Amino acid sequence: MKPTTPAAEDYLKTIYAHTEWQPDPITPRVLATRLGIAPSSVTEMVKKLAADGFIAHVPYGPLTLTPAGRIRATAVVRRHRLIETWLVRELGYTWDEVHDEAEVLEHAISDRLLEAIEAHLGHPTADPHGDPIPAADGSSERVPAVLLADAAPGHAGTVLRVSDRDPAVLRALAEAGIGPGSRLAVVDATTVRLPAGELHPLAAEAARAIWLTS
Amino acid sequence: MKPTTPAAEDYLKTIYAHTEWQPDPITPRVLATRLGIAPSSVTEMVKKLAADGFIAHVPYGPLTLTPAGRIRATAVVRRHRLIETWLVRELGYTWDEVHDEAEVLEHAISDRLLEAIEAHLGHPTADPHGDPIPAADGSSERVPAVLLADAAPGHAGTVLRVSDRDPAVLRALAEAGIGPGSRLAVVDATTVRLPAGELHPLAAEAARAIWLTS
DNA sequence: TGTAGGCTTTAGGCATGCCTCAATCTGACC
DNA sequence: GGTCAGATTGAGGCATGCCTAAAGCCTACA
Known part of the structure; x- marks a missing residue:
């Protein structure tokens, strides 16, 4: 090759x-x-x-x-x-x-x-x-997921992945305690509800960077 | 700069x-x-x-x-x-x-x-x-040393450094148990005496790769 | 002193990977 | 069906860092 x-x-x-x-x-x-x-x-x-x-x-x-x-x-x-x-x-x-x-x-x-x-x-x-x-042979598992920005209001799920492209988005999410494994409920395209019940605003870039379980 | x-x-x-x-x-x-x-x-x-x-x-x-x-x-x-x-x-x-x-x-x-x-x-x-x-500022200690190939017969010292240029030399030395800290006595340009008393032959490249305390 | 042979430099090329600017294609809208 | 904007491609250039071949320098030895 x-x-x-x-x-x-x-x-x-x-x-x-x-x-x-x-x-x-x-x-x-x-x-x-x-x-x-x-x-x-x-x-x-x-x-x-x-x-x-x-x-x-x-x-x-x-x-x-x-x-x-x-x-x-x-x-x-x-x-x-x-x-x-x-x-x-x-x-x-x-x-x-x-x-x-x-x-x-x-x-x-x-x-x-x-x-x-x-x-x-x-x-x-x-x-x-x-x-x-x-894996070394190129295989990788694919888990059904939905982009937070595309999720219907009311959808709740676990954060599977966060795009590493924008460091500012990552810092903001880390500050809010959001990362892979976090439970989130989608309120609207720019707001999520955290497990404690509090609402958290999300920048549009952040909503397009987060994948949730579907 | x-x-x-x-x-x-x-x-x-x-x-x-x-x-x-x-x-x-x-x-x-x-x-x-x-x-x-x-x-x-x-x-x-x-x-x-x-x-x-x-x-x-x-x-x-x-x-x-x-x-x-x-x-x-x-x-x-x-x-x-x-x-x-x-x-x-x-x-x-x-x-x-x-x-x-x-x-x-x-x-x-x-x-x-x-x-x-x-x-x-x-x-x-x-x-x-x-x-x-x-160190980060560029300084580094220099210890008085003599190249084994240049050492007088009879000279005894501790191995300070071994050139990393030739992997084959390094493998041969490792096999003989010779490395930084080893005690060696120079018999001639191609032979050294190990602490146990045994003689060990050295390739010319090896003799030019080893620095001893002077 | 003269010169051979080795070392160094110059000249001209090539591959990679980017650029700008201009030409061409495509698709959408009128 | 025509037109136009935007996307794509092509042509020509540039910097890096390597090459070969040929010319220039330098020294050591006769």
Whole structure:
């Protein structure tokens, strides 16, 4: 199988991550925005990734991972999430501080080190944000979930995952004591009720970052 | 101060490491060999590093670090050695397995993570090979030492440091139970006497990799 | 003193991965 | 069915960091 550069891995990871949160395949425009680069740069890299068999792409169409691309992507995601877990559990990081560090380290650690960290942590199945950590074979469990922003008023559930994309959202939630495992009831799109009964306002970004049990 | 790329840091680190083991300044040729690249590539990078104030160089002359270059170099060495220490102490690596991993990670971890690892390890002063770990301000203790290959027959001393460059040498020494802290007596350039009295043959590379108390 | 051979530098190229700017396509709306 | 905005692509450039090949320098030895 063709080797992948750190840049290529970021593309694959971002395409994969999009499918975890959205049903529709990602477009070049959105991918460029996520990666913080120009759309034309995406065009170029997409050409290479398609030629190498990692993504399927017809001109002017959306981007989807091939099975080979999905394997690569889940390997990167696995690294990212194990590193995040390690930083929080072993080195005193908080869940809003780990993303940028993991973003770099995921391209730097060897398979050997990854396995050592995983064993050291006792083979965790989820990272500090509740995101599932894919197994070495790429498999990962999917739990039925609903985005808080999409949940009907009155819906109650347990927080399964919180997107690690926006540190400010994570800090605000941590301050409110909300994290994976928290019980929440949806009052409306911007308000939730905590177990103690108190109402808590949520920014729109926060409502789009939280997945609840359905 | 000018930022440095991973490639530039490798140059500075290698120039610095040379001064730790050899009194003469390094030449472009030797630097190219150490880095595994063509001499002309060194010429180019040297031009940039000199322009940025990190090394002093007159055409056709040897390479020496400026104070700014030395600060940068010791910072990289500090990272490298703390990472090696962490891999051995926390993750079950042996001392011959850590070099390549640290070579990559030293360019990837943040200052924040470096400090966290250092604190986690209890601020070690030497890595698994006995190499001193520079403090955050760049200072590091220098102990009078003699290269085993240069030691007079009959000289006895404690192993202070073993170069981490050649994993095969490290494995052979580990097998013989020789490491930092070991007592050795020099019989000749290729033989040492262990504390138990037995003679042990040393490859020439090993004799040039071991520093003894003088 | 002259010159061979090694070291260093220069010149010109290549791959990666980004950019801007301009051209082309697509889909939605009139 | 035509038009237009926005998305996508293509062309041409730039920085980094490596390469090979050729030219220039330097020294040691005859």
